[in-house]
Amino acid sequence: MMHSWLFALLLAEAAAPSPLQAFDFLAGKCWQGSFENGAVDTRCVRWMYGGSHMRDVHVVRGTDGDYCGETIYSVDGETAEVVFRYFNSLGGVGEGRMHSEGGVLVAPETYTGKDDRRREFRSTLKPLAEDRYEALTQEQVNGEWRTMMRIEFGRIDDAEAEAILRNACGA
Numbered sequence: 001m002m003h004s005w006l007f008a009l010l011l012a013e014a015a016a017p018s019p020l021q022a023f024d025f026l027a028g029k030c031w032q033g034s035f036e037n038g039a040v041d042t043r044c045v046r047w048m049y050g051g052s053h054m055r056d057v058h059v060v061r062g063t064d065g066d067y068c069g070e071t072i073y074s075v076d077g078e079t080a081e082v083v084f085r086y087f088n089s090l091g092g093v094g095e096g097r098m099h100s101e102g103g104v105l106v107a108p109e110t111y112t113g114k115d116d117r118r119r120e121f122r123s124t125l126k127p128l129a130e131d132r133y134e135a136l137t138q139e140q141v142n143g144e145w146r147t148m149m150r151i152e153f154g155r156i157d158d159a160e161a162e163a164i165l166r167n168a169c170g171a
Helices: 004-015 019-023 158-169
Strands: 029-034 040-048 053-062 065-075 082-088 093-101 104-112 118-129 132-141 144-156
Touching (some): 019 053, 019 082, 019 093, 040 158, 053 158
Antiparallel strands (some): 029 144, 040 053, 065 082
């Protein structure tokens, strides 16, 4: 039997605003955008466990084949910051913390490839309209931030996006 004080504590915690609310413009939707080289990135962002975590699954389809990845976002219980871990089909793993600056999500990330090479990235996600956002990713090279990609994503039909992800990644 749950004690009333424990139940009250759990209710209060559940009612507290979550740093993940900054993701509301992405959550529950699927998105698609194109790289300059013509490759297409399709992603779906979904809440997990009643909004306690968020999952972003994507596939990049290009001339070199499909590349799949998944990011799980959570709130660090000690710092109340959004933390994330990214996994991809190339065997790489990225980790970082994400915060909001003036409505733009900012994510510094340390990425380790299958070859154990470590790379430092900084990504931003900027809402442009209810159905569009911009993703910018930079890599730190010799102490300087260099733009790797800038993609404008637009909403895509959920069923269409889910079929693309299922066929490419088994997601």
